[in-house]
Amino acid sequence: MPVPQAKLDALAARIAGLDFARGGWLGAARAEALARLGAMGLPTKRDEYWRYTDPADLTAPQAPRAATFAAEDEPPVFDGIDRLRVVFVDGVFDPALSDDLTLAGIEIELLSKAGQTDIHWAREVYGLLEARGQTPVQRPLAALNTAFATEGILIRATGGAAKPVSLIYLHKSENSDVILHHCIRIESGAELTVLENGPAAARFTKVMEVDIASGGRFHHIRAQGRDHERRAATHVFARLGAESLFKSFTLTANGALTRNEVVIDLLGDDGVAHIAGAAVGDGAFHHDDTVFITHAGLRCESRQVFKKVLKNGAVGVFQGKILVKPGAQKTDGYQISQSLLLDGDSQFLAKPELEIYADDVKCSHGSTSGAIDEVALFYLRARGVPEAAAKSLLVLAFLAETIAEIEDAAIAGDIRLHLQNWLERHGR
Amino acid sequence: MTVLDGGLQPEMRDGVDRETIETVQAMAGKYKYGWQTDIEMEFAPKGLNEDIVRLISDKNGEPAWLLEWRLAAYRRWVKMEEPRWAMLNYPEIDYQDQFYYAKPKSMAGKPKSLDEVDPKLLATYAKLGIPLKEQMLLAGVEGTEEPRRVAVDAVFDSVSVGTTFKAELAKAGVIFCAISEAVREHPELVQRYLGSVVPQSDNFFATLNSTVFTDGSFVYIPAGVRCPMELSTYFRINAENTGQFERTLIVAEKGSYVSYLEGCTAPRRDTHQLHAAVVEIVILDDAEVKYSTVQNWYPGDENGVGGIYNFVTKRADCRGARAKVMWTQVETGSAITWKYPSCILRGDDSQGAFYSIAIANNAQQADTGTKMVHLGRNTKSRIVSKGISAGRAQNTYRGLVSMHPKATNSRNYTQCDSLLIGQGCGAHTVPYIEVKNNSSRVEHEATTSKVDDDQLFYCRSRGMDEEQAVALVVNGFVKDVLQTLPMEFAMEAQALVAISLEGSVG
Numbered sequence: 001m002p003v004p005q006a007k008l009d010a011l012a013a014r015i016a017g018l019d020f021a022r023g024g025w026l027g028a029a030r031a032e033a034l035a036r037l038g039a040m041g042l043p044t045k046r047d048e049y050w051r052y053t054d055p056a057d058l059t060a061p062q063a064p065r066a067a068t069f070a071a072e073d074e075p076p077v078f079d080g081i082d083r084l085r086v087v088f089v090d091g092v093f094d095p096a097l098s099d100d101l102t103l104a105g106i107e108i109e110l111l112s113k114a115g116q117t118d119i120h121w122a123r124e125v126y127g128l129l130e131a132r133g134q135t136p137v138q139r140p141l142a143a144l145n146t147a148f149a150t151e152g153i154l155i156r157a158t159g160g161a162a163k164p165v166s167l168i169y170l171h172k173s174e175n176s177d178v179i180l181h182h183c184i185r186i187e188s189g190a191e192l193t194v195l196e197n198g199p200a201a202a203r204f205t206k207v208m209e210v211d212i213a214s215g216g217r218f219h220h221i222r223a224q225g226r227d228h229e230r231r232a233a234t235h236v237f238a239r240l241g242a243e244s245l246f247k248s249f250t251l252t253a254n255g256a257l258t259r260n261e262v263v264i265d266l267l268g269d270d271g272v273a274h275i276a277g278a279a280v281g282d283g284a285f286h287h288d289d290t291v292f293i294t295h296a297g298l299r300c301e302s303r304q305v306f307k308k309v310l311k312n313g314a315v316g317v318f319q320g321k322i323l324v325k326p327g328a329q330k331t332d333g334y335q336i337s338q339s340l341l342l343d344g345d346s347q348f349l350a351k352p353e354l355e356i357y358a359d360d361v362k363c364s365h366g367s368t369s370g371a372i373d374e375v376a377l378f379y380l381r382a383r384g385v386p387e388a389a390a391k392s393l394l395v396l397a398f399l400a401e402t403i404a405e406i407e408d409a410a411i412a413g414d415i416r417l418h419l420q421n422w423l424e425r426h427g428r
Numbered sequence: 429m430t431v432l433d434g435g436l437q438p439e440m441r442d443g444v445d446r447e448t449i450e451t452v453q454a455m456a457g458k459y460k461y462g463w464q465t466d467i468e469m470e471f472a473p474k475g476l477n478e479d480i481v482r483l484i485s486d487k488n489g490e491p492a493w494l495l496e497w498r499l500a501a502y503r504r505w506v507k508m509e510e511p512r513w514a515m516l517n518y519p520e521i522d523y524q525d526q527f528y529y530a531k532p533k534s535m536a537g538k539p540k541s542l543d544e545v546d547p548k549l550l551a552t553y554a555k556l557g558i559p560l561k562e563q564m565l566l567a568g569v570e571g572t573e574e575p576r577r578v579a580v581d582a583v584f585d586s587v588s589v590g591t592t593f594k595a596e597l598a599k600a601g602v603i604f605c606a607i608s609e610a611v612r613e614h615p616e617l618v619q620r621y622l623g624s625v626v627p628q629s630d631n632f633f634a635t636l637n638s639t640v641f642t643d644g645s646f647v648y649i650p651a652g653v654r655c656p657m658e659l660s661t662y663f664r665i666n667a668e669n670t671g672q673f674e675r676t677l678i679v680a681e682k683g684s685y686v687s688y689l690e691g692c693t694a695p696r697r698d699t700h701q702l703h704a705a706v707v708e709i710v711i712l713d714d715a716e717v718k719y720s721t722v723q724n725w726y727p728g729d730e731n732g733v734g735g736i737y738n739f740v741t742k743r744a745d746c747r748g749a750r751a752k753v754m755w756t757q758v759e760t761g762s763a764i765t766w767k768y769p770s771c772i773l774r775g776d777d778s779q780g781a782f783y784s785i786a787i788a789n790n791a792q793q794a795d796t797g798t799k800m801v802h803l804g805r806n807t808k809s810r811i812v813s814k815g816i817s818a819g820r821a822q823n824t825y826r827g828l829v830s831m832h833p834k835a836t837n838s839r840n841y842t843q844c845d846s847l848l849i850g851q852g853c854g855a856h857t858v859p860y861i862e863v864k865n866n867s868s869r870v871e872h873e874a875t876t877s878k879v880d881d882d883q884l885f886y887c888r889s890r891g892m893d894e895e896q897a898v899a900l901v902v903n904g905f906v907k908d909v910l911q912t913l914p915m916e917f918a919m920e921a922q923a924l925v926a927i928s929l930e931g932s933v934g
Binding site: 339 | 831865867
């Protein structure tokens with residue numbers, strides 16, 4: 001089917017002001033992404049995949065202005081964790097704020113530097129996983145990212161990384177429009193934890209490609225910054241080899257618009273992928289988790305756990321899909337999406353899908369939406385817990401299943417604390 | 429074959445019984461309604477244009493407003509595109525290569541009573557097990573002291589052959605007749621409600637139906653009346669290359685109750701045939717409608733040759749407070765099924781339920797489910813869907829649960845389970861959940877699994893062969909839905925479940 005002219009026009013307007021860097025292996029990958037993008041155009045809210053989230057602010061030629069907030073409002077997450085800090089200020093790597101980019105067990109480089117070399121491991125990752133993730137559903141913003149990313153981090157884990165790599169995104173300019181693209185390669189038997197936090201920019205378009213070889217283990221914990229007006233479209237594309245593990249947790253606290261897409265390809269046998277998300281939104285908050293998990297290998301396990309707490313007109317979206325390919329026998333797929341609506345104005349919109357072409361599988365999904373359980377609240381009140389504290393407790397209990405997906409106890413504790421602080425500030 | 433035992437009407441029972449036994453014995457021919465009646469037909473010319481629309485309207489002796497209504501729909505339809513979002517894969521349909529009107533010649537002069545109806549037509553329905561004589565009863569009920577009576581409207585290709593028990597129903601004030609007759613006899617009711625639940629513009633297939641619909645049933649239950657018997661419409665496609673486009677309209681006035689059954693079959697043919705029906709139900713305060721379907725159109729052969737393309741729009745509008753509707757469907761036939769019986773829960777405290785068994789075997793494809801649109805306060809809905817895929821079939825549940833901001837204190841519970849039998853088939857679930865208030869609770873769960881090995885082993889170790897064992901396990905899987913069917917239908921459906929899955933094992 002031909003691409004509607006409006007989508008192409010929107011694309012032309014969006015990329016008019018962007019620099020297209022040519023040359024080298026990176027230039028070639030970018031050119032291919034640009035060709036993919038040209039065959040799709042930009043998404044509109046009429047697209048089925050954008051049914052519940054209007055992409056207009058993500059596709060507009062200019063990033064909508066977003067006020068920055070005073071950092072002292074909130075202690076940054078992960079501060080107490082021993083980690084290698086990599087800091088981007090409005091998308092620009094800041095060496096002064098960052099640690100020395102050397103760490104036992106990993107190689108770490110900036111995309112802008114590696115792109116100029118002749119041969120690089122990232123050639124086998126950059127744009128390739130994103131391209132694989134374009135079928136059966138188109139993700140034009142990811143292709144746009146591959147074509148126009150200005151910076152990114154390339155991490156290759158060859159053994160057990162000595163400590164987590166922490167990507168910190170600071171937001172200083174009210175008009176910043178940032179495109180970052182990270183590539184991560186976990187070699188056979190290696191293990192790495194990547195932390196991400198910070199609002200990044202007025203508008204943030206991010207892709208992270210994660211290629212995990214047999215037996216590799218990757219942990220991803222992300223806290224999306226709480227600037228009220230920021231907008232973000234993020235993508236994680238992961239390809240899993242045999243007996244590998246991928247675990248991702250995201251906490252989103254506010255932000256005008258967030259679309260987090262996670263695309264997982266369980267290619268080898270016996271792979272494990274867990275994706276969890278906790279979102280707390282107050283007021284002008286639109287949060288969209290879109291997940292697509294493909295089971296191609298035998299005996300793989302996937303788990304999606306997404307919970308949203310919404311108030312004052314906040315909107316939570318969940319689109320999750322498990323695709324079990326023919327022959328992917330003994331698949332174990334689980335998916336739960338739940339929302340807790342704290343008042344009558346908020347909305348929860350969900351499309352949890354299963355598409356299954358193998359018979360010896362166990363797949364299930366569940367989705368619920370409702371208010372705080374009055375009986376549980378009464379129980380706590382009757383035992384002398386003040387109403388606000390009781391609600392807070394129930395909200396934390398509701399979100400606990402997502403935090404339980406974080407393996408590292410210290411990081412999980414930090415996330416829990418961050419969440420408690422949010423509940424304090426937002427008067428529950 | 430317990431369904432067919434009992435001695436109420438030996439002559440008919442005998443015929444059906446023999447048929448069924450033969451079918452079950454001949455493992456290859458699984459579809460027992462695949463024969464056709466050799467009868468002289470009158471066709472409108474092939475294709476669809478304004479003249480055909482006028483001709484259909486003229487044949488039915490319709491008033492000018494209805495012709496205008498049809499033409500408006502036609503003019504809209506030619507500009508519409510066929511929807512392709514369903515998980516269905518079928519070649520493009522040539523809408524000009526179909527007959528839109530086919531009527532047995534013997535029906536030219538409208539028979540005054542069933543006694544005047546062509547015996548060939550009556551024999552057709554007898555062979556199908558459908559009683560068209562009022563002393564006859566629907567097959568399958570044994571030992572009941574006072575046998576249940578069912579009024580039947582029989583539709584053969586484009587026309588209604590006859591409706592039973594009309595006089596007795598009229599005594600209760602119930603109107604049950606062919607819709608073409610209702611247009612003549614009760615124009616004010618038809619004009620008031622036709623298109624009020626499924627508007628002409630609703631979707632491609634509903635618009636097509638609005639253009640060319642021929643017969644179908646009209647039911648009107650006056651206020652406070654509990655319909656004295658179950659009503660049933662039996663649809664039979666017989667003629668080749670002929671589409672069936674029936675339209676059913678049910679109006680349940682305040683405080684009334686009716687249980688309505690629908691069955692359908694078609695001959696075995698190598699070409700695909702089109703069926704695009706619309707069912708509209710209007711339910712006022714405190715009224716209740718139960719609508720049960722056993723859809724057994726010809727599904728095509730093992731290789732996907734032939735079969736009915738079934739595109740159906742069914743919707744119930746619970747307009748009044750405390751109105752209730754229950755859809756139960758057993759979908760075993762058709763090459764392609766595209767069908768989403770829906771509930772608009774407009775009245776406060778209204779309730780909707782959808783119970784579905786969808787079985788797809790061989791090359792069948794089904795994309796079916798429901799919509800529960802909660803608009804009123806304290807509305808409740810329940811969805812129980814059981815999908816079974818075997819052979820190379822694809823079976824999709826597609827559903828919407830929508831809680832509008834004003835539908836406070838509402839409740840939905842959805843359970844959709846899929847069962848896969850064999851490695852070549854697919855089972856898919858595409859639910860949409862839209863919650864726009866916080867006092868409502870929505871719960872959705874779905875599972876997909878294969879026939880449990882332990883259960884199979886248990887049955888096998890007690891001497892069942894594999895096919896019997898699978899049938900038993902499957903019957904357990906669909907039990908929740910079968911229980912909601914009227915008894916005669918439940919037994920027929922249970923047997924049908926087993927027959928539909930024949931040849932799917934091993």
